[in-house]
Amino acid sequence: ETGVTQTPRHLVMGMTNKKSLKCEQHLGHNAMYWYKQSAKKPLELMFVYNFKEQTENNSVPSRFSPECPNSSHLFLHLHTLQPEDSALYLCASSQEGTDGNKAFFGQGTRLTVV
Amino acid sequence: AQSVSQHNHHVILSEAASLELGCNYSYGGTVNLFWYVQYPGQHLQLLLKYFSGDPLVKGIKGFEAEFIKSKFSFNLRKPSVQWSDTAEYFCAVNAQQTGANNLFFGTGTRLTVIP
Numbered sequence: 001e002t003g004v005t006q007t008p009r010h011l012v013m014g015m016t017n018k019k020s021l022k023c024e025q026h027l028g029h030n031a032m033y034w035y036k037q038s039a040k041k042p043l044e045l046m047f048v049y050n051f052k053e054q055t056e057n058n059s060v061p062s063r064f065s066p067e068c069p070n071s072s073h074l075f076l077h078l079h080t081l082q083p084e085d086s087a088l089y090l091c092a093s094s095q096e097g098t099d100g101n102k103a104f105f106g107q108g109t110r111l112t113v114v
Numbered sequence: 115a116q117s118v119s120q121h122n123h124h125v126i127l128s129e130a131a132s133l134e135l136g137c138n139y140s141y142g143g144t145v146n147l148f149w150y151v152q153y154p155g156q157h158l159q160l161l162l163k164y165f166s167g168d169p170l171v172k173g174i175k176g177f178e179a180e181f182i183k184s185k186f187s188f189n190l191r192k193p194s195v196q197w198s199d200t201a202e203y204f205c206a207v208n209a210q211q212t213g214a215n216n217l218f219f220g221t222g223t224r225l226t227v228i229p
Binding site for chain 2: 002033035037042043045048056088090092096102103105108
């Protein structure tokens with residue numbers, strides 16, 4: 001248990017659906033991240049939020065829309081996805097400004113787009 | 115259940131010292147193995163990966179790792195560390211049989227290199 005919780009763990013959605021992934025951390029961290037893990041590829045950074053402000057958008061298509069309502073919660077809203085978006089989506093949090101800013105990872109949401 | 119163990123939580127070395135960070139996993143099938151590094155103030159970056167073939171894998175910045183299947187280990191090594199190697203290092207395992215959509219991280223090892 002890392003202190004970072006992601007829901008749902010598994011999600012199957014059609015290309016016309018709208019769904020959201022949720023990430024929650026109660027570690028008191030001030031930075032949160034979305035990563036994507038595709039087959040045979042390393043992790044890809046998608047979004048970074050520091051103090052609830054988005055500080056990095058790594059050329060992610062607009063069909064992925066992040067939301068950070070407070071420092072403990074991070075959402076990834078999904079709409080009109082493509083089959084190639086099927087992947088494991090990982091959330092992480094860290095405390096920016098301290099030595100090392102070690103990341104703590106959630107268990108991921110396995111997304112399948114059909 | 116699959117798990118990844120990094121037994122060294124914090125390692126402190128002087129420059130030019132040799133490094134070995136341990137990583138052990140629990141899964142009986144075929145695995146893909148990764149080492150990621152997180153430098154202060156940055157996000158994760160891939161150091162090296164193993165999918166198949168030569169169990170001794172060379173990565174960036176002089177790092178290498180050796181997959182020893184019989185020991186379920188994938189230890190990271192560097193012959194001579196530099197101050198710029200100060201970072202958090204994560205080992206990760208993906209079980210091939212179940213596809214790419216699972217990835218298990220170790221808890222990370224903080225490396226501090228003293229000039």
